[in-house]
Amino acid sequence: xxxxxxxxxxxxxxxxxxxxxxxxxxxxxxxGQVGTTVGCDTSNCGACTVLVEGRSVKSCSVxxxxxxxxxxxxxxxLAEGEExxxxxxxxxxxxxxxxxxxxxxxxxxxxxxxNENPNPTEAEIREGLEGNLCRCTGYHNIVKAVAMAAAEMGxxx
Amino acid sequence: xxxxxxDYVKATSVDGAVAALVKGGEDAKVLGGGQSLLPxxxxxxxxxxxxxxxxxxxxxxxxxxxxxxILIGASVTTYEVMHNELVKEHAGLLSLTAGVVADPAIxxxxxxxxxxxxxxxxxxxxxxxxxxxxxxxxxxxNGRRTVAAxxxxxxxxxxxxxxxxxxxxxxxxxxxAGWSYNYQKFxxxxxxxxxxxVAAAVKSENGTITEARVAxxxxxxxxxxxxxxxxxxxxxSSSEAIAAAASKAADGTxxxxxxxxxxxxxxxxxxVLTRRAVQAASGI
Numbered sequence: 001x002x003x004x005x006x007x008x009x010x011x012x013x014x015x016x017x018x019x020x021x022x023x024x025x026x027x028x029x030x031x032g033q034v035g036t037t038v039g040c041d042t043s044n045c046g047a048c049t050v051l052v053e054g055r056s057v058k059s060c061s062v063x064x065x066x067x068x069x070x071x072x073x074x075x076x077x078l079a080e081g082e083e084x085x086x087x088x089x090x091x092x093x094x095x096x097x098x099x100x101x102x103x104x105x106x107x108x109x110x111x112x113x114x115n116e117n118p119n120p121t122e123a124e125i126r127e128g129l130e131g132n133l134c135r136c137t138g139y140h141n142i143v144k145a146v147a148m149a150a151a152e153m154g155x156x157x
Numbered sequence: 158x159x160x161x162x163x164d165y166v167k168a169t170s171v172d173g174a175v176a177a178l179v180k181g182g183e184d185a186k187v188l189g190g191g192q193s194l195l196p197x198x199x200x201x202x203x204x205x206x207x208x209x210x211x212x213x214x215x216x217x218x219x220x221x222x223x224x225x226x227i228l229i230g231a232s233v234t235t236y237e238v239m240h241n242e243l244v245k246e247h248a249g250l251l252s253l254t255a256g257v258v259a260d261p262a263i264x265x266x267x268x269x270x271x272x273x274x275x276x277x278x279x280x281x282x283x284x285x286x287x288x289x290x291x292x293x294x295x296x297x298x299n300g301r302r303t304v305a306a307x308x309x310x311x312x313x314x315x316x317x318x319x320x321x322x323x324x325x326x327x328x329x330x331x332x333x334a335g336w337s338y339n340y341q342k343f344x345x346x347x348x349x350x351x352x353x354x355v356a357a358a359v360k361s362e363n364g365t366i367t368e369a370r371v372a373x374x375x376x377x378x379x380x381x382x383x384x385x386x387x388x389x390x391x392x393x394s395s396s397e398a399i400a401a402a403a404s405k406a407a408d409g410t411x412x413x414x415x416x417x418x419x420x421x422x423x424x425x426x427x428x429v430l431t432r433r434a435v436q437a438a439s440g441i
Contacts, residue, residue, distance in 0.1 A: 002165060019165030019208065020198075041158050043196050044348070049262055055236070056262040061195045063188075065165050066210065112261065130347035131260025 004068040008033065009077025017064045023057075024048045026064035027074060035076040035104050039133070046132030049105035049112075050074045056112035058105075058131070075104035078111065087111050087149040096145035098136030106132050110146045119150055160198035164207040171296045171325055174211050178321045179298050181207040187323055188212065189232055189271030192263045217270070217325055220244060225331055228294070231270020231324045235282070236261070238269050247331040250338035250358050254285045257340065260348040273309075274324045276316045278413075279350035279375040281342060283310060287380035288356040288372035291329050297322035310379035335360045335367075339437040341430040342374070345417060351375050352418045353426040355383075355406070357434035365394040366439055376410045376427055385409070386431055399441060403432035 005014035008031060015030055027033040027050070036059060039047030043061040050059045051073040078085035087110045090096070097103045106129065113120065113128035120128060125146045126139070134142060166181075168174035178185050184206035188194055191212075197203050211217055217232035220241050227243050238244055238255040245252045251269075258264055258272070258281050272282040273293065286293075287306045295302050297319060304317045311317060318324060332338070338358040342351045354374030359366050369390035371383040389402035407424035414420045435441075 018162065020160040020162055022159070022195075022199075025159070041199065043192065043263065046260070046262060052265075055265045057266050058262050060199075061192055061263075062266065063165070063191065063195070065167075066191070066212065109262065116261075127347075128261060131262050 002065050002068075004065055006067050006069065007071040009072070009074055019063065019065050021064040022060055023050070023062040023064050023067055023072070024059035027059065027072070033074050033076055036074045037101055037104055039101065039105070044133065045102065045105070046109060047102050047105040049108040049132065051108060051112060054112075054115065056109050073108075075107055078107070085111065086152045087114065087146070090145040090149035090152065091142070094141045094145035094148055096137065096142040097134075102132060102134045102136075106134060106142060110142075110149065113146065114150055114153060118154060120146070122147065158199040158201075160195070161201060161204040163198075163205055165210065166207060167210045168214050171211075171214060171216055171323060174209050174214060174323050175296055175298055175321065177207070177209045178323065181209065183320055185209060185320070187274070189268040189274075190234060190266040191271075192259070192267035193271065193275045193277065211323060212268070222247075223328070226328045227331065229269055229327050229329060231274070231326055232268050233270070235259075235264040235267045235269060235272070239264065244329075248289060248329045249332070250289060250340065250356060251282070251285050251329060253338065254281050254340040254356060257281060257342050263348075270324045270327060273327060274316060274318060276310055276314050276379070277350070278313055278378055278380075279354075281340065281351060281354055281374055284354055284356045284372045284374040284380040285340070286327060286329075287382055288358060288370045289329055289332070290370075291327050293317075293324055294326040294328060295322050296325045301325070303328070306380075307382070313378045332358060335362065337361065337438045337440070339434045341434040341437070343426055343430055353412075353423050353430055355427065355430040355434045357431065357438045359390065359435060359439045361439050361441070364441065365392060366390050366399075366435075366441070367392075369435065371406070371431060371435070373406065373410070373427055373431075376407070376412045376423060381410060383408075383427075383431065386435075390435065394441065396436060396441060399435050399439070400432050403428050403435060406431040
């Protein structure tokens with residue numbers, strides 16, 4: 001076992017993990033942060049996307065021991081108290097989901113995309129989300145949601 | 158899917174990583190960004206006894222100007238290669254191609270050195286390493302050595318790296334003035350591996366190509382330099398001449414057939430993509 005500590009959704013967390021423990025499993029099974037879903041488990045689908053040090057990663061393809069000393073943000077760390085993040089609001093407003101399984105990863109990838117490019121074109125949104133699969137929506141409302149969030153976040157600055 | 162158990166060593170220096178590899182023996186593996194290795198472990202296609210994490214070894218995390226070349230540490234991420242100013246200035250083909258590797262989340266973790274050492278024939282960055290005549294700086298128990306790209310890639314997922322050696326950095330010769338470049342990647346869906354890819358760098362003077370480098374992705378077991386195309390491009394000054402040169406792209410190759418494409422289709426793609434890459438690079 002290896003001892004690790006990390007800031008997860010703003011809270012200091014620590015524990016002993018087997019080196020083979022994947023970050024997503026540490027989050028879900030040891031910390032109870034089950035907002036992050038496991039989809040394909042082969043680093044294709046992006047459902048498990050979280051931010052490590054502010055940048056998107058697929059948490060099924062990162063070892064928990066590799067985030068020792070770092071900060072992790074999951075879908076459960078986006079809201080400010082009762083106030084949802086603009087990307088979360090826009091996904092609800094635009095109905096950027098159907099079954100909702102891909103949504104935690106889709107939202108986190110969108111947050112990363114907007115951090116990198118606050119005013120993306122439609123093509124840039126689609127390209128920025130290429131690592132996240134949605135089998136329900138056909139993506140149109142997801143793209144609309146990211147555009148709406150971009151406008152909202154730009155207006156609030 | 159959970160990997161089989163392994164021990165984990167976080168290396169803090171190149172020497173430490175080599176020592177851990179020697180101690181770990183044949184079953185030890187180097188962990189960089191893990192974007193190729195971890196899926197392999199999860200699928201239990203491999204079960205190393207120990208992983209030696211080099212992702213935060215300081216020497217392997219920097220990009221430095223070294224006169225005629227730039228030296229890119231093996232643990233520099235694909236995302237960093239895309240955005241690094243030295244890479245953009247002196248090896249634009251590499252930063253451009255880094256931007257089409259996988260997807261943003263994978264580019265944040267995956268490393269240039271890891272891609273090169275993994276040597277997937279469908280990988281984009283090994284092809285650029287071949288096109289730019291990069292040299293691999295390798296550390297082992299007997300010190301350091303340098304291996305040219307043409308000797309580094311040996312077979313499918315097989316390189317000149319011995320089991321007790323670590324890829325420390327990639328030396329990328331600077332492309333001087335007059336060079337322009339392009340990378341064409343053909344795949345079926347977003348983030349998928351290249352069915353075929355083509356890296357092209359051309360030097361032009363007054364609308365005539367004087368020198369060209371063309372390398373192919375997924376047209377064989379290793380990245381392949383299309384030497385016939387390169388020779389035929391010298392002196393080309395029209396789209397017809399470029400197309401004629403590009404028609405040699407598949408000469409001497411025997412690409413694999415798989416679910417995505419058969420070998421004949423890949424040979425066709427190589428010619429089409431070579432023409433597109435050279436035209437886009439040269440503006441001719």
